[in-house]
Amino acid sequence: MQTCIHPFFGGSLPASPHTGLRPGYLASCSVFDLYRQAMASVVIALLVLTCSVGFSQGRLQFGFYDKTCPQAESIVGSVVREAALSNSNVPAVLLRLHFHDCFVEVNQIFSFSFFRSYNGPNSERHAFGHQGVGGFDVVEKAKAQLEAVCPGVVSCADIVALAARDAVALANGPEYQVPTGRRDGRISDVSLAKDMPDVGDSIQLLKNKFLQKGLSEKDLVVLSAAHTIGTTACFFMTKRLYNFFPSGGTDPGINPSLLPQLQATCPQNGDVNVRVPIDIGSEREFDSHILQNIRNGFAVLESDARLNDDEATRSVIDSYFGLLSPLFGPSFEADFVASMLKMGQIGVQGEIRRSCLAFN
Numbered sequence: 058m059q060t061c062i063h064p065f066f067g068g069s070l071p072a073s074p075h076t077g078l079r080p081g082y083l084a085s086c087s088v089f090d091l092y093r094q095a096m097a098s099v100v101i102a103l104l105v106l107t108c109s110v111g112f113s114q115g116r117l118q119f120g121f122y123d124k125t126c127p128q129a130e131s132i133v134g135s136v137v138r139e140a141a142l143s144n145s146n147v148p149a150v151l152l153r154l155h156f157h158d159c160f161v162e163v164n165q166i167f168s169f170s171f172f173r174s175y176n177g178p179n180s181e182r183h184a185f186g187h188q189g190v191g192g193f194d195v196v197e198k199a200k201a202q203l204e205a206v207c208p209g210v211v212s213c214a215d216i217v218a219l220a221a222r223d224a225v226a227l228a229n230g231p232e233y234q235v236p237t238g239r240r241d242g243r244i245s246d247v248s249l250a251k252d253m254p255d256v257g258d259s260i261q262l263l264k265n266k267f268l269q270k271g272l273s274e275k276d277l278v279v280l281s282a283a284h285t286i287g288t289t290a291c292f293f294m295t296k297r298l299y300n301f302f303p304s305g306g307t308d309p310g311i312n313p314s315l316l317p318q319l320q321a322t323c324p325q326n327g328d329v330n331v332r333v334p335i336d337i338g339s340e341r342e343f344d345s346h347i348l349q350n351i352r353n354g355f356a357v358l359e360s361d362a363r364l365n366d367d368e369a370t371r372s373v374i375d376s377y378f379g380l381l382s383p384l385f386g387p388s389f390e391a392d393f394v395a396s397m398l399k400m401g402q403i404g405v406q407g408e409i410r411r412s413c414l415a416f417n
């Protein structure tokens with residue numbers, strides 16, 4: 058059955074110039090679905106209003122490029138759509154890139170620094186925590202087109218933030234506005250990646266790393282749910298499947314009915330580059346299914362599984378699945394947007410790169 062898509066989330070409206078094409082379909086929506094999605098729309102609209110006040114007090118603003126480069130968002134959108142047509146995992150890759158771009162340095166606001174990473178073997182991109190991060194070609198392509206029409210205006214960090222927003226929409230997730238005006242970092246050092254959350258971190262460490270960035274336990278849960286789309290390499294599964302700390306063997310948190318499947322796909326001493334969907338059963342659709350999987354012991358990534366072990370993070374997950382949650386509970390989509398906007402404020406002061414591949 059097709060999914061119920063509310064107009065606010067792009068389902069039946071003509072494609073937004075910056076969020077991509079999505080099929081309109083309302084016929085299979087129940088009254089509850091429509092009610093919930095209408096509530097989520099209201100929450101997101103209020104959020105955008107509130108945030109526009111908050112963000113314009115800082116450096117980020119909605120429509121920052123309206124006068125200086127009005128085509129900025131549509132150019133990013135068309136490059137992302139085109140890339141996603143030739144590789145369906147592009148939305149997931151771009152969403153992950155935004156997370157890594159945001160998390161590279163603490164306490165310095167309004168400019169992202171991941172693009173520092175192109176400079177040499179000790180550059181940030183080579184840190185363990187950034188293994189497998191991609192999407193640079195898509196960002197650089199958008200940048201080249203933007204430089205042709207508005208040279209020196211649009212930062213690479215903003216392109217990444219806009220591309221992540223478009224990626225979410227392409228995966229049938231919520232549509233939202235992104236405040237822009239970020240600048241690109243000027244230094245790159247592999248040691249700066251130490252604050253990057255690691256898949257094997259304890260729940261306490263994950264919470265601390267998010268807190269260091271001004272992100273709450275709720276943000277940790279909701280943003281981890283970005284794993285609703287995309288895949289992981291077996292590389293990140295090996296420890297969990299065969300050498301789990303402290304006693305070796307398998308992570309007891311893995312549901313026994315999932316374990317054989319994971320071990321068959323990622324055999325011990327097998328090819329660590331083989332990829333596994335992270336949200337088993339719904340890896341292409343942006344939805345709260347990943348949280349249901351985590352609750353049921355079907356988390357693929359260890360860091361996701363830990364969210365269900367801790368009382369505080371578990372209660373955030375549970376809040377989306379209570380008896381009355383469909384009617385009166387929080388909206389996962391609205392919460393995700395709120396956390397993305399919060400995460401999108403982390404960064405450093407810097408410059409507007411001419412190319413995303415090098416400092417000016």
Ligand code: HEM
Nearest residue numbers: 149152153156189254255256280283287288289290293360
């Ligand atoms: C709690 C901290 C997190 C940890 C430890 C973590 C770890 C990982 C790992 C190990 C992978 C697999 C990478 C690969 O094999 O290529 C992955 C994939 C992914 N992550 Fe996270 N992640 C975290 C939070 C986030 C956040 C906050 C977002 C975005 C808001 C995000 C978005 C994604 C996406 C979309 C993928 C799939 C990428 C693909 O298909 O290529 N992650 N993550």
